[in-house]
Amino acid sequence: MDKPLKNADLKPIWAAITKALKADVSGDTYNRWFKDIALVELDATQLTLRVPNNIYQLWIETNYISLLRAAVLLVLQDMREIRFVLADAAEHVPDEPAAPLPPKSLEVVPETAEPPANGMNPRNTFDAFVVGTNNQFAQAACKAVADSPAKTYNPLFIYGGVGLGKTHLLHAIGYAIAAKKKSKVVYITSETFTNEFIDAIQNNSLVKFRKRYRQADVLLIDDIQFLADKGRTQEEFFHTFNTLFDGHKQIVLSSDRPPAEIANLETRLVSRFEWGLTAELQAPDIETRTAILRKKAQGMGIKVSPETIVFLAERIRSNVRRLEGALMRVGSYVSLNEGRAPTPERIEHLLRDILHEEARRAITIDQIQRRVAEHFDVRLADMTSKRRPANIAFPRQIAMYLARELTKTSLSEIGDAFGGRDHGTVLHAHRLVKDRMQKDDKTRSVVSFLDNQLTR
Amino acid sequence: MKFSVSKEKFLAGLQTVQNVVSTRTTLPILSNVLLRAEDGKVRLTTTDLDVGVSGGIDAQIEKPGATTLPARRLANIVRELPAAEVEIEIDSKNVASIRCGQSFFKILGLPEEEFPPLPKFEDAKTFTLNQQALRDALKKTSYAISTDETRYVLNGILFSFKENKLTMVATDGRRLALVDLEVEFPRSQEVEIIVPTKCVTELGRLLGDEGDVKMSVGENQVAFEIGGTLLVSKLIEGNYPNYRQVIPGEAKERITLEREMFLNAVHRVSLLSSEKSNSVKLVFSKNNIEIAANTPDVGEARESLAVAYKGRDFSIAFNPEFLQAPLRALPNDEVFLDLIDEMSPGVIKIQSPFLYVLMPMRIS
Numbered sequence: 001m002d003k004p005l006k007n008a009d010l011k012p013i014w015a016a017i018t019k020a021l022k023a024d025v026s027g028d029t030y031n032r033w034f035k036d037i038a039l040v041e042l043d044a045t046q047l048t049l050r051v052p053n054n055i056y057q058l059w060i061e062t063n064y065i066s067l068l069r070a071a072v073l074l075v076l077q078d079m080r081e082i083r084f085v086l087a088d089a090a091e092h093v094p095d096e097p098a099a100p101l102p103p104k105s106l107e108v109v110p111e112t113a114e115p116p117a118n119g120m121n122p123r124n125t126f127d128a129f130v131v132g133t134n135n136q137f138a139q140a141a142c143k144a145v146a147d148s149p150a151k152t153y154n155p156l157f158i159y160g161g162v163g164l165g166k167t168h169l170l171h172a173i174g175y176a177i178a179a180k181k182k183s184k185v186v187y188i189t190s191e192t193f194t195n196e197f198i199d200a201i202q203n204n205s206l207v208k209f210r211k212r213y214r215q216a217d218v219l220l221i222d223d224i225q226f227l228a229d230k231g232r233t234q235e236e237f238f239h240t241f242n243t244l245f246d247g248h249k250q251i252v253l254s255s256d257r258p259p260a261e262i263a264n265l266e267t268r269l270v271s272r273f274e275w276g277l278t279a280e281l282q283a284p285d286i287e288t289r290t291a292i293l294r295k296k297a298q299g300m301g302i303k304v305s306p307e308t309i310v311f312l313a314e315r316i317r318s319n320v321r322r323l324e325g326a327l328m329r330v331g332s333y334v335s336l337n338e339g340r341a342p343t344p345e346r347i348e349h350l351l352r353d354i355l356h357e358e359a360r361r362a363i364t365i366d367q368i369q370r371r372v373a374e375h376f377d378v379r380l381a382d383m384t385s386k387r388r389p390a391n392i393a394f395p396r397q398i399a400m401y402l403a404r405e406l407t408k409t410s411l412s413e414i415g416d417a418f419g420g421r422d423h424g425t426v427l428h429a430h431r432l433v434k435d436r437m438q439k440d441d442k443t444r445s446v447v448s449f450l451d452n453q454l455t456r
Numbered sequence: 457m458k459f460s461v462s463k464e465k466f467l468a469g470l471q472t473v474q475n476v477v478s479t480r481t482t483l484p485i486l487s488n489v490l491l492r493a494e495d496g497k498v499r500l501t502t503t504d505l506d507v508g509v510s511g512g513i514d515a516q517i518e519k520p521g522a523t524t525l526p527a528r529r530l531a532n533i534v535r536e537l538p539a540a541e542v543e544i545e546i547d548s549k550n551v552a553s554i555r556c557g558q559s560f561f562k563i564l565g566l567p568e569e570e571f572p573p574l575p576k577f578e579d580a581k582t583f584t585l586n587q588q589a590l591r592d593a594l595k596k597t598s599y600a601i602s603t604d605e606t607r608y609v610l611n612g613i614l615f616s617f618k619e620n621k622l623t624m625v626a627t628d629g630r631r632l633a634l635v636d637l638e639v640e641f642p643r644s645q646e647v648e649i650i651v652p653t654k655c656v657t658e659l660g661r662l663l664g665d666e667g668d669v670k671m672s673v674g675e676n677q678v679a680f681e682i683g684g685t686l687l688v689s690k691l692i693e694g695n696y697p698n699y700r701q702v703i704p705g706e707a708k709e710r711i712t713l714e715r716e717m718f719l720n721a722v723h724r725v726s727l728l729s730s731e732k733s734n735s736v737k738l739v740f741s742k743n744n745i746e747i748a749a750n751t752p753d754v755g756e757a758r759e760s761l762a763v764a765y766k767g768r769d770f771s772i773a774f775n776p777e778f779l780q781a782p783l784r785a786l787p788n789d790e791v792f793l794d795l796i797d798e799m800s801p802g803v804i805k806i807q808s809p810f811l812y813v814l815m816p817m818r819i820s
Binding site: 025026028029032053054055056058059061062063137140141144148151152270271272274275277439 | 482483605606607608609610627628629630693694695697698699701702704705731796797799800815
């Protein structure tokens, strides 16, 4: 992160932004909502405004955010994420080191540093988390939990595939809470929990074990799916869970699948996990992937061309960790070759194993047709037939939409695969489904469900 | 436990409490209704751990006791029974035998010990409110509650007891509804709470036209006593935004509107507001409002209303749904629309202490 600018430098910037704003809002609106705001921090990605209280944030976010963004763009010639801090909370923000932060690990750790004792990676903060439509809900839920633990969503259950940011969010909650108050935050993976439980039984130190977990103010448990099949551990965890929940302590769990789908997990645990809020992390879309790559490249100090970023974002769609790995490889290639940008062929060669792995997951139109036909309970032959009643036509359109989104086939090839239709029909289907997805929640959930199933 | 009760009374009692039972609950006991028979009454209680309702019905008790039975199933059975005396007997294994005329049902229950008790209220602040006034105030505000779960403090109505006034507020960031009620209470009782949506909905259902309701505000929870029925709920924790900041200053124009006529006109015109832009435009000229909407590629709609208006010509656009909501909820024949200019919020007022602030949409 760039060094934040000093207050004195920020005043003229804010003055310029407000000047641009004044042209767009009425005088009363300006005096009411913008006069008492101060710009307190500005770096390469974010712009932080201090507002007197939460009504300012609410009203500006719902009514004036696009005007504010436009004004920021006009003045800075670049987009910034706009954040708000409340005046009472803001006093601690500018002078971070002086704030009462418990672990020193919150500062950027030197490369050689050992992982902090609590097992959380200090780089995993909310600021470092790239928000897209795929993870917005989960991120918002985690933030709400971090802002007021045990008051909003308890327990919070986040799930999603490998490398989509579950652990990142868990760590971010942990650090955010630890930074704010003197709360005892305990972070463990369910595997560690199991191992410690077994040790405790062996060494007759169950009391100590229980104390450690049952006196936590915030318990963050990663990869809870590993509790499957471990009956005794599940029972122990069940009691830990109840003790904490009854004591109004925050519990956050993560897993690679929804609670009900974890095999061999006791139903009483499943029901407890579903008690609070369940939020899903989905694979990022292309825009989010690009944003992630940019942020990571900046964070790691890697210089890569925009074309390379687009290439990586297009080719690697399944998970963020793999995306980072590819970026790292390209980055080290660039630094070894004295900053010369690699050609696409070179990158392809560099990343051949990763790309091969991605390609293995390539989906055929045939698979899409089968899956869609199965889901809507129509015959596979209907996918290619000329019949057009709505109960067949719409599934067919969804299948065409998915074929266009998930495969690299051309429009006319897709048309051929659907019984010799022409490219215009496919284009129409694609637009229609996209349109419906925007307007109709049901369509959106069906399509994203099928998408998930196919890309799993 | 054994008791008998008339079908009508039993059904009415069940219908009072069954709404709280959620359809998809993870704890089986929460889909059950607790029945406790003693002293000539059967008390029915349901809860989803956030909200709980409890009501009593008069019955002939032959043997006192308590059990829990699946609420929806029981209500479905009782609804279909012939209009006669219903006799219910529970054995030691919580199996209920229901007899009515020639019908016989047997349903399996769960022991009452598993049923979570409703919270106790100690050191609560109590207020007495008029049922009709409260119901009226809920109706005037509840449509503006936010459904955005990421802004959880807005998922309910603010009850602010201050200076012998109860102010109720709901907002979602684009509009805000506010009602003031006169209530007498000592200074020491001043308090601000946020009552969650589910409790608001239940309360609206339970309140009648006559009599009082006793409201008790405890630590983190609230109770409403309406006749013999008790509604308890957790409160939303957090600070409600300072809503006063939203209320605009003095209006430049005040237009008196015939509520129903205006509502119907907006409704008709909104049929042609597109989902994307979703706005209707109000164009003011001398003694006339033209309400207009259009959707590219679809068509447009216009309707004129004669009103007393002497101000300058100007136009302002609103979300049609947000404009109609308060008009539907208000009982008055006349409402006032206060406006400043096309960029400032509009305010709907009536003769009594109510106001509705609505943010305009940009006209491009």
